[in-house]
Amino acid sequence: MVRVKLVNLSKYFGKVRAVDNVNINISHGEFIALLGPSGCGKTTTLLMIAGIYKPTKGRIYFDDKDVTDLPPKDRNVGMVFQSYALYPHMKVYDNIAFPLKIKKLPKNEIDKKVKEIANLLKIGELLDRYPRQLSGGQQQRVALARALVKEPDVLLLDEPLSNLDALLRVYMRAEIKRLQKELGITTVYVTHDQVEALSMADRIVVMNKGKIQQIGTSEEIYHKPANTFVASFIGTPPMNLIRCEFKEGEGYAIKCGGFTYKLSKELGELVKSKITSPEVYLGIRPEHIYLTKEPKEAHAKASVIVTEPLGRDLIVTADVGEDLIKIIVPPTAPIAPGQKIYLKFDERYLHVFDRKTGEAVF
Amino acid sequence: MTEIEYELMPSKKKHRMIIYIALILLSLPIIIPYAWLVIGAFATDLRGVIPTGLTLSNWKFLIEPIQVPGAGVKYPDIWLVTFNTLFIAAATTILTVFLSAFGGYALSRVKFAGRGLFLALTMVLRAFPGIALLVALFYVINMFRLYGNPWSVILSKTALMLPLGLWVMKGFFDTISWEIEMAALVDGLSRIKTFFKIMLPLVRPGLAALSILAFIYGWSEYILVVVFLPTEKSWTLTMYLQRLAYQAFAGEVSVAGITRPMIIAVGLWYMIPIILFFIFAQKYLLRVAVGGVKGV
Numbered sequence: 001m002v003r004v005k006l007v008n009l010s011k012y013f014g015k016v017r018a019v020d021n022v023n024i025n026i027s028h029g030e031f032i033a034l035l036g037p038s039g040c041g042k043t044t045t046l047l048m049i050a051g052i053y054k055p056t057k058g059r060i061y062f063d064d065k066d067v068t069d070l071p072p073k074d075r076n077v078g079m080v081f082q083s084y085a086l087y088p089h090m091k092v093y094d095n096i097a098f099p100l101k102i103k104k105l106p107k108n109e110i111d112k113k114v115k116e117i118a119n120l121l122k123i124g125e126l127l128d129r130y131p132r133q134l135s136g137g138q139q140q141r142v143a144l145a146r147a148l149v150k151e152p153d154v155l156l157l158d159e160p161l162s163n164l165d166a167l168l169r170v171y172m173r174a175e176i177k178r179l180q181k182e183l184g185i186t187t188v189y190v191t192h193d194q195v196e197a198l199s200m201a202d203r204i205v206v207m208n209k210g211k212i213q214q215i216g217t218s219e220e221i222y223h224k225p226a227n228t229f230v231a232s233f234i235g236t237p238p239m240n241l242i243r244c245e246f247k248e249g250e251g252y253a254i255k256c257g258g259f260t261y262k263l264s265k266e267l268g269e270l271v272k273s274k275i276t277s278p279e280v281y282l283g284i285r286p287e288h289i290y291l292t293k294e295p296k297e298a299h300a301k302a303s304v305i306v307t308e309p310l311g312r313d314l315i316v317t318a319d320v321g322e323d324l325i326k327i328i329v330p331p332t333a334p335i336a337p338g339q340k341i342y343l344k345f346d347e348r349y350l351h352v353f354d355r356k357t358g359e360a361v362f
Numbered sequence: 363m364t365e366i367e368y369e370l371m372p373s374k375k376k377h378r379m380i381i382y383i384a385l386i387l388l389s390l391p392i393i394i395p396y397a398w399l400v401i402g403a404f405a406t407d408l409r410g411v412i413p414t415g416l417t418l419s420n421w422k423f424l425i426e427p428i429q430v431p432g433a434g435v436k437y438p439d440i441w442l443v444t445f446n447t448l449f450i451a452a453a454t455t456i457l458t459v460f461l462s463a464f465g466g467y468a469l470s471r472v473k474f475a476g477r478g479l480f481l482a483l484t485m486v487l488r489a490f491p492g493i494a495l496l497v498a499l500f501y502v503i504n505m506f507r508l509y510g511n512p513w514s515v516i517l518s519k520t521a522l523m524l525p526l527g528l529w530v531m532k533g534f535f536d537t538i539s540w541e542i543e544m545a546a547l548v549d550g551l552s553r554i555k556t557f558f559k560i561m562l563p564l565v566r567p568g569l570a571a572l573s574i575l576a577f578i579y580g581w582s583e584y585i586l587v588v589v590f591l592p593t594e595k596s597w598t599l600t601m602y603l604q605r606l607a608y609q610a611f612a613g614e615v616s617v618a619g620i621t622r623p624m625i626i627a628v629g630l631w632y633m634i635p636i637i638l639f640f641i642f643a644q645k646y647l648l649r650v651a652v653g654g655v656k657g658v
Contacts, residue, residue, distance in 0.1 A: 047544070050544070050547075050548055051547075051548075052544050052547055052548070071547070071552065072544075072547040072548045072550075073547065073548075073549075073550040073551060073552060077548060078548070079544070079545065079548040081541040081544065081545060082541070083539055083541050085539065085541035085542045085544065085545040086545075087542065087545075087546075087560060087564075088542075088564065089563050089564060089566075098549050099549040099550050102549060102550040102551060103550060146545075146549070147548075150549075150550075156548075
């Protein structure tokens with residue numbers, strides 16, 4: 001168990017900045033998820049922590065030890081790959097025992113540890129098989145066992161669930177989280193699936209184009225997105241971003257396509273002090289919009305374009321001025337395409353972003 | 363249901379029969395010469411493909427060198443000749459496999475300037491028949507003072523085999539995912555050890571197939587032996603066979619002492635190792651045909 005510190009970490013492939021000036025502090029036993037779209041640099045970051053890629057710039061510390069120049073074998077990390085990367089020519093037992101054999105542990109100790117970890121992961125009866133004889137879920141457990149058997153200081157997981165079917169994925173999510181808490185290993189988990197990140201990690205690092213967009217708990221990432229990227233990446237469907245303009249006259253207001261939103265004096269001044277131009281986005285999550293069929297004051301007028309019943313919710317796509325927004329309503333709501341509706345945004349969950357920089361004002 | 367099946371049966375059988383007959387007919391041109399070779403090696407003489415009688419005397423060449431009265435050439439001991447052939451074939455195989463394994467890995471995994479060009483050029487080299495390079499090779503061999511030395515043939519054959527070897531091994535390494543290699547590094551191996559402990563075992567089918575090809579390639583070499591190895595004591599089986607056949611049929615001297623079944627016996631002797639190789643290595647060759655490592 002160690003603290004992992006990434007300082008100004010960068011990796012360039014030719015002119016491409018795969019990872020650009022990344023700073024993360026991971027505490028003892030913390031579960032960190034690196035979340036982002038494909039090609040955002042999350043796997044590259046992971047491979048640098050593992051020691052497989054050498055950073056172009058920056059340092060990596062395990063506790064206070066600088067490991068930047070150490071090869072993978074001297075870092076004591078365990079890693080699970082997306083493809084599991086089991087050795088196809090070795091039986092499950094030898095796959096799991098492999099890291100211990102390299103360490104030249106005595107045979108009976110290896111045997112004890114392999115059996116222990118195999119039982120922990122419930123693959124005790126598979127030890128005699130070859131990887132190709134296992135299902136995806138079983139292979140994944142073997143890969144986890146191989147990563148854990150050497151009692152690594154840091155556990156690195158690269159999209160470990162992406163090759164499993166949906167049901168197994170939900171199960172393994174809880175299983176991995178349980179294991180991580182039980183063993184208390186500092187863990188870095190790479191995923192492009194926000195549900196995995198939100199549900200498993202203590203903190204989430206949202207990345208895009210090699211840069212960190214935001215670091216925070218699921219709560220913070222979801223409710224206080226730092227910029228429009230995070231806002232539109234997290235949530236299904238993600239936050240609505242409506243193109244609006246900040247107006248100053250008698251009082252402050254935000255003027256949008258089909259409606260105008262009045263701001264309190266304090267909020268107005270806050271927005272004014274932070275934005276670089278009057279162009280802003282009004283951000284609101286689909287579940288924080290209330291909908292009526294009668295025109296009311298301070299409600300935005302919209303027309304329904306499409307409805308998607310998802311069982312527990314109904315997602316309504318509506319046209320507000322120039323923008324399309326999505327609203328989550330109870331599935332029983334009697335709403336049909338073409339209908340006129342009136343929307344009220346829950347002010348507690350309203351966000352304003354600078355349209356030029358994408359940064360959140362609040 | 364059963365009734366229908368019952369009805370289908372005879373026509374299905376007939377269908378099969380036709381296929382078998384066609385296959386047998388198509389295989390005959392291949393099977394007959396081999397059968398003839400086996401029969402002839404134990405025949406006193408042959409009328410067409412029918413032996414007049416059976417004997418083991420054709421194999422006397424294994425015990426004492428063949429004597430041809432009045433011939434200019436003295437036939438060396440067959441065991442020496444076999445050993446020479448084996449030496450050339452084995453050395454060619456080992457060198458080819460060794461260099462192809464390392465080179466193929468580098469070509470598959472290491473990015474370096476001119477890799478594409480290198481691969482393309484090796485392919486071009488393969489396009490030349492070895493004989494087109496004979497004169498140039500002769501100069502090079504002479505320069506290194508290897509004329510008359512079996513290594514002249516071994517090095518030349520290896521060089522000519524390498525393009526194929528590199529491509530085959532590169533192909534096999536290409537099928538192994540980077541993640542397997544990364545896993546080995548994370549598990550605690552160095553890059554070199556990863557190569558020997560993880561990568562090489564995974565391309566074993568490729569190594570086996572390449573060994574067989576290289577072995578046959580070295581075993582069956584003739585032209586280079588004729589040109590580079592002039593003395594009888596460094597003859598290989600191909601040379602031996604050629605001399606026998608030439609003397610018997612081209613009538614350089616009287617054919618007394620050399621009979622057709624005898625040549626056939628030597629021919630069969632020459633083929634035995636290759637046939638053995640094929641029997642043992644068949645499954646690997648089949649895997650090459652499907653192209654890649656199983657179970658990844």
